[in-house]
Amino acid sequence: MSNSQRGSVRFRNVRKDFGSFTAIHDLDLEIEPGTLVTLLGPSGCGKTTTLRMLAGLETPSAGTIEIGGHDVTRLPANERDVAMVFQSYALFPHMSVLDNVAYGLEAGGQSKAEARENAHAGLALVGLEGYGARLPAELSGGQQQRVAVARALVLEPQVLLLDEPLSNLDARLRRRVRTEIRELQQRLGFTAVYVTHDQEEALAVSDRIVVMESGLVAQEGPPRELYEEPASEFIADFMGEANVLACEVLDIAEGRATVQVGGLRHTLPTRKAARPGPAKLAVRANAIRLEAGGDASLPGRIQSSAYLGDHVEYEVELASGTIFVVDNATTDPLPPATDVSIGFRDRGIALITA
Known part of the structure; x- marks a missing residue:
């Protein structure tokens, strides 16, 4: 894989059926490396299904998905070079913050010492240095969200997937954490695919926005273009x-x-x-x-x-x-x-x- 391809994503004529219902219709979408692209739309538009297919949690009914120039359509989730930040954070409540961040590294074969060293570095990345000994319940909602991001980032994935990552936070905290996520993405230069139904959130964090309607791409482009030049x-x-x-x-x-x-x-x-x-x-x-x-x-x-x-x-x-x-x-x-x-x-x- 060339460095220019690392982190690239391509959906080629992807369709997803659930029985007789088609959730995604012939999706053809390309995401450039190092960009943050938001899938935006109302409930039921297909944005989360698209993210889950990219993560390997759903299998397309037709078409192909490529990550870094490689076809991953039939690969299971654990064999794709992606990491996902869930809406619920999905932290282990009985583990310390450090152990939560180190868990995926140890499961991937790193020694405990190496995993903990990398976990400390991951917490420093998101501004939580010194919080490693705490339990998730001892953190605020925004801090828990940053732990979930750190846990994903230490795996050094080609693509970071974020599924409604701020929906459990209050309005003021959402503004702060979305700024932190955007600054982190720009500083580290990783590719991110972000799902939300919140237009303001999408405008604030995205390089490009893909607005979906009934399983189709209604319009895509830079935030300013979609806001100032709506196509429909x-x-x-x-x-x-x-x-x-x-x-x-x-x-x-x-x-x-x-x-x-x-x-x-x-x-x-x-x-x-x-x-x-x-x-x-x-x-x-x-x-x-x-x-x-x-x-x-x-x-x-x-x-x-x-x-x-x-x-x-x-x-x-x-x-x-x-x-x-x-x-x-x-x-x-x-x-x-x-x-x-x-x-x-x-x-x-x-x-x-x-």
Whole structure:
């Protein structure tokens, strides 16, 4: 295996059936070495099944899986050069933290002394030097998660697999631990495949995001591209709750489209696939400007408002339906029943082409 291939992953036309139900449809996906790729999607989309096939815990019904350029499709889990961090951490409660980290090394044939030396180094990697004598129950949830990561990393796998690794942590701790995982991955340069249903988490940690829907890849690409250029209504809604509005594309020139929503015209960057005619516009909640009264080229009426400290959330009724708006102007919130004019900001708006 060449160094350039180590840590690479390739799914070639992989299908997974459970009886008459097809969970994964002809998955063709390539993961470059040294990158963190997140499989993202709602429950039942196939992301965890994909991860389990990569780990060797499920066998594809068709197609091949390669790790480091080698076909591992029929290899059992213990013969694949991967390590998995589970949602539940799966630490042995009766073993010390050091013994938990050393367990896989000893099972792989290292002497006890060598395994413990490497386990100490693994704990230092994740900032837990000096915690080796403690039991898992004596650690916080975030510390237990780091032990699980250390236990996987000391095996020096080609690919680290993380299955909803932060779901058992509170919101503040999730932010801290996801930053630690990302910094560790970038510092050590290992390949990681990360599964989550949390869009914010995926945006924060990933080099690339693969959004899955009903066993298919709905869209893949860098986080910014998926957020700012959703290819479909599903992606626009899933990646940050965009308002999807019917529009008319009036003109396309030099990579920009002029669209009309009601009486409002707006110009925005567009993809090559766009063409004049009826279309849909994905508008983020914070990309909408509200003005009491105004010229009302796109009129609306506030149904409800909620003050949340650093911003105000509004539900605004348009002729075409209700939209959700987030406004950072908190000094004088607009009360319900206020007639408003809708405007769009320069960013946070995308033309849906599929």
